[in-house]
Amino acid sequence: MYLISKNENTIEKIEEKTFFELGFKEREHLQEWIAKKPDALGEDLLIIQKEFDGFFDTSERLDLLALDKQGNLVVIENKLDDSGKNVTWQALKYAAYCSTLSKNQIKDIFQQYLEKSGSTEQAEDKLIEFFDNIDYEEIALNKGQTQRVILVARNFRKEVTSIVLWLMNYKLRIQCFKVTPFSLNEQLFVTFDQIIPLKDTEEYVISMADKTQDDINSQEETKSRHNIRYEFWRLLLKPINAKTTLFQNISPTKDNWLQAGSGISGVNYRFVVTKTYARAELNIARPDLVENKFIYDELLKHRKEVEELFKGELEWERHE
Incomplete structure (x- = not known):
């Protein structure tokens, strides 16, 4: 990445950094950035919980839980400089746990998040606002097997990207975002780039996944x-x-x-x-x-x- 100087008609390189070099932490920084600005992930998302651990028989915590505009739950898992090799398994577990959440449970989870954040707003009112002011009774949340997964990291291991691409053939809605910090003098920058599926080819990848699933169904039939x-x-x-x-x-x-x-x-x-x-x-x-x-x-x-x-x-x- 380069900074353009219009006056001097030159470009100056903005140096790519690691989160470790800059002293950033996963929960304290990256997680908070996304929680406060979820559209950095390329769409309108409503964060409804952080460090969610409301699962039965387990103390595991997912990083961020969100809703998209279609009412699907979105599990967001953040890593810093290395995705690790088990992030897909971790995220899939959380998506499976979330698959049983009812509409009222989701509202209660969101209400707890608002109260924990010091807000006096009501979850139901916020949901109505997010879903373009339709009646609360008409809002459909977490219907069917529609849970989504978003993985965020500076670098993704090959075993992770291979698993993600394989899972997409089975119509699992999973995305990988590469988050990269940069510095120029005292200024710091960060970019969020969707690398799987590539934004420009997302519709094609989804259609290929549909075809693969049709082929699998045809084989079973x-x-x-x-x-x-x-x-x-x-x-x-x-x-x-x-x-x-x-x-x-x-x-x-x-x-x-x-x-x-x-x-x-x-x-x-x-x-x-x-x-x-x-x-x-x-x-x-x-x-x-x-x-x-x-x-x-x-x-x-x-x-x-x-x-x-x-x-x-x-x-x-x-x-x-």
Whole structure:
């Protein structure tokens, strides 16, 4: 980063520093900066608690708890010069803990924060103001699995960024902000840069995560469908084999069709199942088209007696 001098038409380098060099602390400084200016993270956030430890059966504390404009809880975890290797696990635990918080619990947590900060304001009034003055009853907070995570640090370890990118494929809403202090003479500066996902590519990354999740869901649906088909064929083969020997050497399969020979080459009995229908077929598929038509026409002559034996109408399809 450089400082521009318009008068001299020059630039002067602003030196990048570490928080350690400048004597800054995580809770005393970085946490307070964000608590007092949460829009440094690129959006309107309402801080509702600091050092929140209101979890059952644990004394762990999350750094900052916030709400976004959609009513989602946002867990903000701050580190200084090094993200550490366990920050993702830590933040995910907090997000899981927060997933059970009700609207009234969130309001109470916010009220405690206001009182602890020396404010006489009411949490309900502040929430109404933050959500653009809609009625409190209409405000929806922490609905479904919508918890978000924001990680803040000067440097992120590779194992952390790798985990974050992997988690995003599962539609976890997680962001990493690189916070960098600078100095120039007696002046100090700090920048907050969103590095995961990159701000300019955030919509693309989210759409790719949606596609990945769709692919995963599709795989699960296919696996389930295959299991259902296998079980269907297994159950169907029992009564069929009790009446005919044609399918005795046929095994259940994950495919949507099952076939056995009729004793005539190229003429097969086939069962087909889909999401919407199931059918039984006599399929005539000999190499010679003339022979296929001849067999079909001969069978068609006996249509009435075949359907009487079947006790219902059949579909007859003669492919030219």
